[in-house]
Amino acid sequence: MNIKTIETYPVAIPLHKPFKTALRTVTVAESIYVKITCDDGTTGWGEAPPTHVITGESLFSIQETIKHILSPALIGKSLLAREEVLHLLHTSIVGNTSAKAAVDIALHDCFAKRCGLPLYQLLGGSTSQLETDYTVSVNSPAEMAEDAAAYVENGFPVLKIKVGKDTIAADIARIEAIRERIGSEATIRLDANQGWTPKEAVSAIQQMEQRELGIELVEQPVPAHDIEGLKYVTDHTSIHIMADESVFSEEDARRVLVTRSADLLNIKLMKAGGIHKALQINKLAESFGVPCMVGSMIETKLGVTAAAHFAASQRNVTRVDFDAPLMLSEDLIDGGMQYNGRIITFTDEAGLGITNVRTEKEAIR
The missing domain is CATH 3.20.20.120 (Enolase-like C-terminal domain)
Structure with a gap:
C-alpha cells in the first residue's frame, strides 16, 4: 500500500453572507483539495484553506508546498509504516501547517479505509x-x-x-x-x-x-x-x-x-x-x-x-x-x-x- 500520486485541486465557494472577525472579512471560501492515491487503488482526501492572518499561508503557497516539497518526500512510501510517513510529512518543511494538514487528513482517510473503519472509530x-x-x-x-x-x-x-x-x-x-x-x-x-x-x-x-x-x-x-x-x-x-x-x-x-x-x-x-x-x-x-x-x-x-x-x-x-x-x-x-x-x-x-x-x-x- 504505497503512495502513488498526490494531486491538488483549487476550489472556491461563495458564502451566503460575509464572515467578519477582528482579523478579516471573508466572502468566498477558497481551498486546496488534496487527493492521495495508493498503488492498491485506495484514495484519501484532504483540504487546506488559506488563512493569511493566522497561519500565514496562501492558496499559492499551500499548493506549491504540497507539489514541490511534501509530495516528493512521500510518494513511494508505504502507508503501513505510518509513523515514518507522518514523521516525513512533518519534518520536510518548517511551518506550512495547513499544507501539512491537508496531506495528513488524506493520509488518515487512507489509514482508516485500510482498516475498514470510520476514522473517528x-x-x-x-x-x-x-x-x-x-x-x-x-x-x-x-x-x-x-x-x-x-x-x-x-x-x-x-x-x-x-x-x-x-x-x-x-x-x-x-x-x-x-x-x-x-x-x-x-x-x-x-x-x-x-x-x-x-x-x-x-x-x-x-x-x-x-x-x-x-x-x-x-x-x-x-x-x-x-x-x-x-x-x-x-x-x-x-x-x-x-x-x-x-x-x-x-x-x-x-x-x-x-x-x-x-x-x-x-x-x-x-x-x-x-x-x-x-x-x-x-x-x-x-x-x-x-x-x-x-x-x-x-x-x-x-x-x-x-x-x-x-x-x-x-x-x-x-x-x-x-x-x-x-x-x-x-x-x-x-x-x-x-x-x-x-x-x-x-x-x-x-x-x-x-x-x-x-x-x-x-x-x-
Missing part, C-alpha cells in the same frame, strides 16, 4: 454524535441581534459571538443587543480574535459579568504571542478563557498549560498540521486536566468532516465549532459528516466517509 471512538455552535459575525448591534435570533430559531442554542474589532463599549453594546433579543436561555461564547490588550480584556469581561450577560467563555482575548497577557486575563476574571491562535503546536500548548494561562484550548487541524499533531496536543491538555474545543477555519465540508472525526474520537474534546460548511452557498462533497440542524453524525463508510468530490464541475471519485 479508528482514532478512539469516544462518541458518534457532536453538537456545533453557530457563529455571529461582527456587525452593528442590531444586525448581530437579528442574526443571533435567526440562528437560535433555526435550532442553534449555542452561539459564538465575534468581538474585538473596535471599542469595548461597542462590543458590550453588541452583546447586550444579542442577549436582549434571544433571551437568557441560549449560551453565548465570545471570540475576540486577539482584538484586546490584557487590561482591555479584563475590563470588558468584568463589565459583562457585572451586567449579567451570561458569557460561557472568551476565546483568544489577547494577541497570540502574549502568553503572559493571556495568563493575566485568566487570573483576573471568573469566566473561562480559551487559547486559540496562541496554540499551534504541542510546544505552544505546553507553554500555555504549564503556566496555567488558559482554562481551555481550541485545537484546529490547520494550525496543528493535521490529525496526528492534534491528537498529541489533546492528550497533553488532558494530562493537565484542561478540556479542548475543536474548531475550523472557513472550510468546506471536506476539512470540517476530518476535524469532526478527530473531535468525536477524543473524550477530552468537550465542545466543537463546526458551522463553516453551513455558511457556504454550495456543497462540493457527497458523504462525510451529516448535519441535522446543530447535530453532527457520521455514516458507517470507512475513512472520512466521503463518496464523491466535485471540483471544476467534474465528479472525482
